Amino acid sequence: MKLTVLGSNASSPSRTNAASGYLVEFDGKAVLVDAGPGVFMKLAEIMDPGSLDAVILSHTHVDHCADVLALFAYMAYGPSGPIPIPVYAPAGAKEHIAAFARAGADHVFHQVLDFREQEPGDEVWIGDAHVTFGRAVHPVPALVTRFDLGDDSLVYSGDTGPGGDLANLANGASMLLSEASMQGIRGPKTYVHHLTAVDAGELAAWAGVGQLVLTHIPATLDSAVSVEQASSVYAGPVRYAAPGSIFTITTTR
Numbered sequence: 001m002k003l004t005v006l007g008s009n010a011s012s013p014s015r016t017n018a019a020s021g022y023l024v025e026f027d028g029k030a031v032l033v034d035a036g037p038g039v040f041m042k043l044a045e046i047m048d049p050g051s052l053d054a055v056i057l058s059h060t061h062v063d064h065c066a067d068v069l070a071l072f073a074y075m076a077y078g079p080s081g082p083i084p085i086p087v088y089a090p091a092g093a094k095e096h097i098a099a100f101a102r103a104g105a106d107h108v109f110h111q112v113l114d115f116r117e118q119e120p121g122d123e124v125w126i127g128d129a130h131v132t133f134g135r136a137v138h139p140v141p142a143l144v145t146r147f148d149l150g151d152d153s154l155v156y157s158g159d160t161g162p163g164g165d166l167a168n169l170a171n172g173a174s175m176l177l178s179e180a181s182m183q184g185i186r187g188p189k190t191y192v193h194h195l196t197a198v199d200a201g202e203l204a205a206w207a208g209v210g211q212l213v214l215t216h217i218p219a220t221l222d223s224a225v226s227v228e229q230a231s232s233v234y235a236g237p238v239r240y241a242a243p244g245s246i247f248t249i250t251t252t253r
């Protein structure tokens with residue numbers, strides 16, 4: 001499996017980094033995981049978005065889903081459109097996003113974006129990859145996603161606080177792509193709907209993952225400090241999901 005970081009800035013795009021978006025490729029399949037602002041153009045730089053096989057949206061906060069509207073418009077009105085594409089997303093995502101597009105029942109929106117609501121515990125196949133969804137701890141319905149392809153596995157936290165299904169879903173994974181929205185030690189006043197870099201490191205250690213990639217780090221924080229803080233509690237390799245970076249996921253430890 002191959003992971004390409006299209007954008008990794010928390011909460012919004014920055015001048016040099018789109019908001020959350022990742023391209024996951026395996027066995028000729030291409031899956032867009034999250035589609036924050038700026039992600040569509042970064043995707044179009046490296047492939048024809050019309051060739052995507054599926055989209056997964058972790059949740060409907062703007063920084064994770066706004067560019068699914070850009071994708072819709074391209075798929076509907078672009079050179080080869082309309083092109084239907086499955087969109088795996090949490091409960092309510094279809095209504096939320098369709099409302100912004102003013103898409104009534106007969107609208108081309110519904111011919112293009114084939115929403116398939118997922119609940120924690122649901123499982124789907126995308127090509128040869130088995131995809132499992134879990135519950136993220138966030139103010140809106142939100143999913144943790146695990147890809148399994150043979151012995152290789154990738155777990156993406158989406159946005160989540162501590163608890164939920166992330167630790168169990170990450171158990172033994174080849175790679176954990178985890179949000180690390182904050183730095184420092186968690187205290188009673190630390191925001192409960194996001195993780196610190198230390199939280200991500202502790203999860204990676206508990207779950208025994210092969211490697212940890214930190215993402216959703218705001219431009220105001222130094223990502224090297226986040227990597228250092230996660231490394232203080234997790235002995236495996238820790239890297240930052242810098243925009244444009246490519247990671248190969250194998251079980252090699």
Ligand SMILES: [Zn+2]
Nearest residue numbers: 011061063159
């Ligand atoms: Zn976010």
Ligand SMILES: [Zn+2]
Nearest residue numbers: 059061138159
């Ligand atoms: Zn969020």
